[in-house]
Amino acid sequence: MARLTIAIMSDIHAGERNGEWTHVLSEPPVARRGEQPLSDLTQLVEELQLQCDYLIAPGDIANQAEALGLSYGWRRAQALARQLQAKLIAVPGNHDVVSHSPASDPRALLKNLIPTFPTGDPALDDSFWAHGWAVIEEADHRFLLIDSTADFPPFPAHASEGDAEWEEYMTTVDRGGFPETMEDEIDAYLRSSTEKLNVAVVHHHPVEHQLRSYLHDGYGPMRRGSDLIDLLSRHPLAGRWIVIHGHKHIPQLVNAVSASSNGPLVMCAASLGAKLWSPVNTVTRNQFHFVDVIADSDPQTPSIVGTVRSFTWGYGEGWHLSERTGAGLPGTSGFGCAEDFRQVGDRLIQHMDTDALEFVSYEELTAAVPQLPYMLPRDFTHLEDHLEARGFMFTRDRQQQIVQLSRRT
Template identity: 30%
Template structure:
């Protein structure tokens, strides 16, 4: 079955140390080469890659590489993303622009808003002149790399007019052209869309007021051309959900911030995150499903698995199984059979759909096992299931 692995870094908000004299706004300094390994989220990530032997097919960045359109920090991050590509053995960097990457408020006089982005080497957003030109001219590009079709959307396209700064957008013109392009390209095994702003409602903690203009229309266009995983940033609050729709509704991954500031109520539940997403086609119907492994960054300690510390987005999550949770609970109970105790890893081999549950569905399955089948789930110190057994 086709599968891909994506290393995802969103909302880095890198900036020079001098731009943050109080040390409260930036966690990734673009002039921080002399820092210790675990004082810098980027150098800590290289340590994690070596320590865990991580690899990926693509490095994905859904925007806000820099903070307040700092040109030097933008060049720093672009260079680092390509260094990560080499460290992970990846084929390509898949990146898009965030609102902090566009000088929409005229910070640098004499430059047009995306000038720093246009001057990046290799070329941004991708080192293919035809695709890059299409991105800037039409607000997106679409390409197939191996078995994967990528849509990379510029949801900040209207920010250059300097009167649409509060939300992202996809224009009706772009949607009409995208429909035609998707038909012309034909189907692909795996479809991934990358954008900065959220096209799907993000209502938690009052974070969803600036939803992308025409976001649902974009999701509807995608649903008509296959099963899609949509990856976005901007909110600094990780979440995985199925979007609205009655057919092939896209799965939407809202990324946590790699090294940006976490503010307000979100600071009580979120940290800085690095995500490793594995997507594949599974089952007789070739459904798009996947697993997400995430780490949080702790100054002085580096990137660590955090278990169930964030209960709505644990360090292991999934997507793709949309069937009945009660049916899956019954199958788990049947697989347990007469065993009094079974390792969770063994049950995953018998019922692999357990790995493809969003956190809410996963918790519902665990609850059904406890309430309807008298099965206890024991957890390890990090709060993730380690074994299950029948209640005596």
């Protein structure tokens, strides 16, 4: 069995200008409580005494490639990793590279960071910049880091805002891509890799967002994103994957469409610091995620499963365990359950009926049905509807955590 705890702070969007786009202004360095999500995170980690193996920053550390924002965001991320006793790893986002003006090297700001970007290991980071991808190999797990900005074309210096060339360029930057050469190189690497717990980190979205109607974008998923999903599906001897990405600012957990049950799970992380636009800001807010990923834990569960705790930030309130309403991830969610929610529901009811029980604790339910904590958020909603239609309901505590399943009277 392999097990990892991973904290995710995506799309920080740190900057010194443009307070209309971000909550994370690089001044003042120590904000008052409830005014700056990155500063408040230090207090959350201290209060809950959070620790983890890795802190992941899946891109857009800076807002609009601001040099001060990038160095500030990277320094704060390093400090948070130390506080969590975690190793920090990142990938570039479109806001971390100079994409809206001519630049001899659009990635120069990232390449000049100290400690080195994206892993702090200078040799590995050199290889990342040379190839657009890198792998961190440990005894029982591996991280695949992908630069989805690697195939950005040069800034069209002669285009003017709004014309066809400009629009095409902007779409390219918004979508990100997974070049064929990268696919071939990673394919050769995974062909001879042994089975481990696998996490891929990339900024752009390899699958279309399920809540696209909220997003008001017209550009669609990453170029060749389905090829990335297929690549990760086709080497079962290397193990199964979870992909963690940012960019969209509205979080979600989904199964990728794949020809195989070895297809990856995909987690879209929320934005930690961007001001969300209307009407999106009415359904979701800034979130920070704490993920527990487990591989091969139990013969009754699939090869990779996990649970996610999500915290929401509000101006003046700071961080709190997320609510169950809206389009963000709820306070507790999961991934990896391979069963239909109807099967899970019927097994829960069967457990109650066998001994004619009036209520059963959550601990006893998960012992009887080990897949229950690993249901996707959408499936969990369907499960509750299924149970309610049959006369059962979950009871929750003040933190909205499930305490028991009981018969409705």
